[in-house]
Amino acid sequence: MNELAETVHGGAARGAAGAGLAKLVLFFAFAVFTVWIHYQVKFVRAPTWTGTVQALGALRVGARAPDFTTSDLDGHPVSLSGLRDRKAVLLEFWATWCPPCRMLKATLHEMRSELEATGVEVFTVNAGEPPDRVRAFVDKAGDDFRTVLDNGRTISVRYGVRTLPTMVLVDRRGTVRWIHVGHLPETGELRDLLHRLAGE
Incomplete structure (x- = not known):
């Protein structure tokens, strides 16, 4: 019984860790995308007039x-x-x-x-x-x-x-x-x- 409980608890912990890592990766990707958009819009726009x-x-x-x-x-x-x-x-x-x-x-x-x-x-x-x-x-x-x-x-x-x-x-x-x-x-x-x- 104890072994079963430990297995369930370990699986839940690994699942939580995996979810946390996924959130971290998504946050990092969003941050990189935001910086890229800021760079394109603020610094290197193609002209709308000449x-x-x-x-x-x-x-x-x-x-x-x-x-x-x-x-x-x-x-x-x-x-x-x-x-x-x-x-x-x-x-x-x-x-x-x-x-x-x-x-x-x-x-x-x-x-x-x-x-x-x-x-x-x-x-x-x-x-x-x-x-x-x-x-x-x-x-x-x-x-x-x-x-x-x-x-x-x-x-x-x-x-x-x-x-x-x-x-x-x-x-x-x-x-x-x-x-x-x-x-x-x-x-x-x-x-x-x-x-x-x-x-x-």
Whole structure:
């Protein structure tokens, strides 16, 4: 009789432990899902509109561009200040999952000769994705602009980027001259600005 009672009690205890573990797993899965949704909604939204803006959070046209030091996809060090007084820099913030980013990349490739002629260096800043995923995308797309890795999205946070794609044009003195959110269906504004910068 005692053995039967112990068996029943042990089975009940194991059942309770199993139920507790299942609840813990469900709670953990829900927490991970919640964090993922928060990240997608708050930080890496695709644009619902496209246009030039005067500010991204605290970053404004006419302000000093935040410096950064990171590495490119080939492991070489990259810093914004390293090009100061030598070249203007166009920062393109993007991700592999973002269709408007692909459209923008095609536009920038069409403008490659003009960008080079006006002395503008293009940094395509990937928004925190694993390097192997970025490499696979870049190789498949034939994207030969310099790809910069934004590990932990620290650069994106400094620049107030919450929508992809976003572009920030920084002149040779390190001043923000132009901010654009979304794809670039019309390139006239950027082309005019590139030529003005080349003459400064």
